[in-house]
Amino acid sequence: MALEGLWLAQVMKHSSWLYPTVETMHIWGIGMLFGSVVIMDLRVLGFGHKLSLSDLSRLGVLVAFIGFGLAVLTGSLMFIAQASELIGSRLFILKMCLIFLLLGNAMILRIRTITNGMSKAQALLSLIGWACVIGMGRWLAYV
């Protein structure tokens, strides 16, 4: 695939330290994103109800955004190093689709001002969904 001919893709393949460093940073991003998401979803589900949801999500959404950005950036770098293999992987495509679905879910959850049964269902979907995204990423290495 043409992407793999890119200068950056070649650097990813051939530099000794870059690939493992990018992998490590991908996990930093996942940690920030998933950590914040778990806390915010649990709050929506009714845990820790003494904490103000607006205060909690002000910080939580920021950290989640930074984490997501880091994961997308590092994920893209790993992608271009083996684009032809990944694009042919059903699991990879499924992972990307699930990420888009969960982003939409998060946006709707964020826009809505009241917490109701629907938002609890969305928080549950978010918890399970992001856990699955991580699992799918991990399994990409084995299937």
Added chain:
Amino acid sequence: MGGTLLFLNVAVYAHHGWSEYDQTKTVKLTGKITQSGYEHPHGVIKLNADGKSWTVVLAPPFRMENRGLSKNDIANGSQVTVEGYINRSQPDELRAERITAGSKTVELR
């Protein structure tokens, strides 16, 4: 650093996943390298052996280096022997468990 390497070890086999390879049958190939990639996430060479061009999946560059298989050992035109398992869905792809280049044999797993 140790953590990074450990992670690297388990992370790099994207799409050369373990289940795809027929581990009930070990295949040994000897031939000439026509294309060499000492690269992330795992090394890969093209090998002319048994009248066919094989894609041979090696190990992450750090592991190969640590075990004494240098970039030069698997340069284009080198004669090597690899031993490993064939990909069930791609019959010309072999995942090498070990490689012999010159006088040294290096375990890749």
